Amino acid sequence: MRIPCPYCGDRDSQEFVYRGDASPVRPADPAEETEFFDYVYLRENPAGPIDELWYHAQGCRNWITLTRDTRDHAISAARLTSEGKSA
Amino acid sequence: MDKVDFISRRENVSLAAVMARKGVTAADIGGALAFEVPKEPAYRSGSGLGLVGTGPGTWLALSETLDNEWPSALEAALGSLASVSDQSSGYAMYRLSGANARELLQRGATIDLDPLAFTAGSAATTVISHIGVAFWQLDDTPAYDLVVFRSMRESLEHWFESVAASL
Structure with missing residues (x-):
């Protein structure tokens, strides 16, 4: 699979570290333990477009937020995570 | 690299990693160095200096001479715009x-x-x-x-x- 890095261009997925769903937001402190449980463990696993985090470890060493369709792996957007989480 | 005639080691080169501080752009760095600093993955050279874009806000800087003082001089030229670390060895x-x-x-x-x-x-x-x-x-x-x-x-x-x- 090729990942469109916003800086480096199309790269082999082996250059990246996969970090998973980009949507969970760390609960504001102080937070209940149940809120932290949800943040750490609960994931939606949707069949469709999902924002997810990839780290370009063997390229520009930046975090990238990809929008990928889990049904066909079509990637519709890629941006540097440092420029904001949402599209 | 004696066994491969089209590859040679380059030993007399100074290298330094340059990392822009928060909010500093390639143009800001270019202004301080009087150099066209690439903001994409590209190589530019001139006046004995080379810069390779290695990531957003990061570059590998090269000098075509081996000079222990050069990374410090580069650091001084960039002041508070960027961090510089000697990578020559x-x-x-x-x-x-x-x-x-x-x-x-x-x-x-x-x-x-x-x-x-x-x-x-x-x-x-x-x-x-x-x-x-x-x-x-x-x-x-x-x-x-x-x-x-x-x-x-x-x-x-x-x-x-x-x-x-x-x-």
Whole structure:
């Protein structure tokens, strides 16, 4: 699979570290333990477009937020995570 | 690199990593150095200085002489715009030149090195045989300069020799 890095261009997925769903937001402190449980463990696993985090470890060493369709792996957007989480 | 006639070690080069501070742009750095600093993965050179884009706000800077004082001078020139760290002994550097150079790199790197896609001034940070490297094209010979972490030098040279033997 090729990942469109916003800086480096199309790269082999082996250059990246996969970090998973980009949507969970760390609960504001102080937070209940149940809120932290949800943040750490609960994931939606949707069949469709999902924002997810990839780290370009063997390229520009930046975090990238990809929008990928889990049904066909079509990637519709890629941006540097440092420029904001949402599209 | 005696066994491969189109690859040579480059030893008398100073290297430094430059990382822009928060909010500082390539243009800001360019203003301080009076240099056209690339904001994309590209190589630019002039006035004895070379800069390779290695990531957003990060560059590998090169000086064509081996000079212990040069990284400090670069740091002083950039002031509070960027952090500079001497990498002169951190990387091994190679010059690959000739038609075989492109073929050899293409057998290792999973990026398109066709002249339509990768030309003089293009640069890439990637992996060859699981070893992290950065290389950039100097001219249409084609000639390339490549850096690898010093501790991986022998492994990469072994790969160079194995692949060059099959060309």
